[in-house]
Amino acid sequence: PAPFVNFGLVKLGNTKSMLVQITNQGLAPCTLTGAEVENVPLFGQDFSLTSQPPYPAQLGPRGSGSESVALEVTFAPQREWGQVSVLHIHVDDDDLGDLACTDSNNNPIPHEACLQLTAYAKESEIEVVPGELDFGVVTVGCNSPELCVNVYNLGTVAYSIDSIELDDPANPNFEITSAPMTPFQLAGGASFQVCLRYHPQDDTPHRAVLIIRADGDEEHTVPLFGRGTYTNDQVDVFYQPDRVRSDVLFVVDCSGSMSDDQQNLANNFDSFINWAQTLDVDFQIGVIGTEVEDTPGYTGTPPRQVHPGVLVNTSSTPKIITSQTPDVIGAFTDNVRLGDDCSNHEAGLEAAWLALSQPLIDDPQANAGFLREDAKLYIIVLSDEPDQSKGQPDFYVDFFRSLKGYRNTEMMTVSAICADNPPDGRYYYVTQQTGGIFESILTADWASTLQALGFDAFAAIREFPLSRPADSSSITVTVNGNPVPQASSPGGADGWTYYSDTNSIYFGDDYVPGKGDKIEVHYDAACL
Structure with missing residues (x-):
């Protein structure tokens, strides 16, 4: 390290x-x-060691396959300034080189390595998505597919992008393949992309950090991960869960004139939730407003406060409705009737971003527990006005996708019942980019609309992303040990289809794996 x-x-x-x-x-x-x-008093109190192996931890000799362990360090800033701390690591080895801790006289301390931890806390309108890049397992001597991060300025004032570089330019395992020349001005509302590639030199784990410096004192870091292997033959194993898990977030406009639409949603909610109950889905359902400006007072029936991005509830209903909630339809009806006393700044995409990101998603008083790692995420927006969220709609597409991984296309969807006018509307654009459903809020058939949304939200997974780029001619697929044929046409019902753009296996209607099924995909990894 x-x-x-x-x-x-x-x-x-x-x-x-x-x-x-x-x-x-x-x-x-x-x-x-x-x-x-x-x-370190004043200068480094916000670092903590959040994951470590049981001690003593035995590290095998180099090349043994057991020569590495990982520690997780977390920075949770409580104040706005730079911080420095030290990670002390105790080992039964004195040959620690420049990692050796030193005493006040600069003499090495036996059996103790030190790593300096640095971080800076401040507010910024720069967002980098995704927050890390995992290149997975790549054959030594081959390249990974290119992976990219997108950098967005969500504000209205330009930022100076000073430099874009890796923390160790001499690291032969990672390279920046495309990035704009620096320095340059990133205008308010604008974005740019940085793409990278991983080409391992040996069969060990590799790490690096992409650093994007802005406005002189901002450093935005993106950890990079990858592991080399000498093996081309690959077997990926998946299990269809015994119960589909689905987290559904309703983003509901609570500005003037929305009460009737909220009631329409409540009146027809049974058409939506019936799918979850019929398919025995382990679901969680939450409701937020499109409000992004914290306004005082109470709204809705029964009355409650609506805070930006915070799951709403009443005195008698939970924030997170589950299959264990005694009266699911009644609880949803109370939660979704937010009234029409919110501001006229309807920003559903921004509200969903706030709800699903820190600090709210980890706050026990807000949304903690809603977003489950192994559950589908299904977002449904209800609004009679165009989206007024800050930033480009592409930022929200990127952010929502990053929550479940870009290639897990069936694990995250945004749908909308809106008055947005396709094809120019932002809500419409986001639904199309995420494979969702768009329906006019003027629909006369709410029941059919919600039935379609329910089927989409609670259906079993049928697309599975592979861990390595595949040689398509070498792929074989089994379910519970039984061979599955390749579909006669892409996406056909009579077998599986390999989609190279997502590097995934898709099962057609006649071969969707059932509950608890074991899926095995055998293939040769492609050398890029």
């Missing part, structure tokens, strides 16, 4: 975790006996 770990800029109220990989480079085993973060 490097002698320091740079967390870059972390917004107040957010957290950022980074992995520190400890690798034995010697030919004899060694033992990791402990680790702790030094709390």
Whole structure:
């Protein structure tokens, strides 16, 4: 590992975790006996060690396959300034080089390595999506597919983008393949893209950090991960869950004139939830307003406060409605009738972003527990006005996709019942980019609309992303050990289809794996 770990800029109220990989480079085993973060008064109290192996941890000799362990360090800033701390790592090895801790006389401390931790906390309108890039397993001597991050200025004032670089330019495993020339001005509402490639030099894990510096004092960091292998043959194993898990977020306009539409949604909610009950889905349902400006007072029937991005409830209903909620339809009816006393700044996409990102998504008083890692995420917007969220709609598409992984196309969808006018509307654009359903809020058949949304939200998974780029001619698929034929046409009902753009296997209607089924995909990894 490097002698320091740079967390870059972390917004107040957010957290950022980074992995520190400890690798034995010697030919004899060694033992990791402990680790702790030094709390530096005033300058570094917001770092913590959030994951570590049980001690003592045995590290095998180099090349043994057991020579590495990882520690997770988290930065959770409570104040706006730069912070520095130290991660102390205790090992039964004195040959620590420049990682050795030193005493006040600059003498090495036996059996103790030190890594400096640095971070800076402040508010910023710059958003980098996704927040990390995992290139997966790649054959030594081959290249990974290009992966990209998009950098957005959500504000109205230009930022100076000063530099774009890797933390160690000499690292031969990662390279920036495309990025704009720096310095340049990133106008308000504008964006740019940085693409990278991973080409491992050996069969060990590799890490790096992409650093984007802006306005002199901002460092936005993106951790990069990858692992090399000498094996081309690959078997990916998936299991269809015994119960589909689905987290459904309703984003409901609560400005003037929306009460009737909220009531229409409540009156026809049974057409939506019947699918979940018929298919025995493990669901969670939450409701937020399109409000992004915190306004005082109460609204809705029964009355409640609506805060930007915060799941709403009443005194008698839960924020998160589940299959265990005694009266699901009654609870949803109360939660969704937000009234029409919110502001006229309807920003459904921005409200959903606030709801699903830090700090709200981790706040027990707000939305903690709503977003489950292994559940589908289905967002439904109800509004009679165009979206007024800040920033480009592409930012919200990128952010929502990043929550479940870009290639997990069936795990995240945005749908809308809106008055947006296709094809120019922002809500319409986001639904099309995420494979969702768009329906006019003027529909005369709410029941059919909600039935279609329910089927989409609660259906079983039928597309599975592969872990490595596949040679399509080598793919074979089995379910519970039984061969599945390749479909006669792309997306056909009579078998599986390989989609190269998402590097995934899609099962047609006649071969969708059932509950608890084991799916195995055998293939040769393509060398790019």
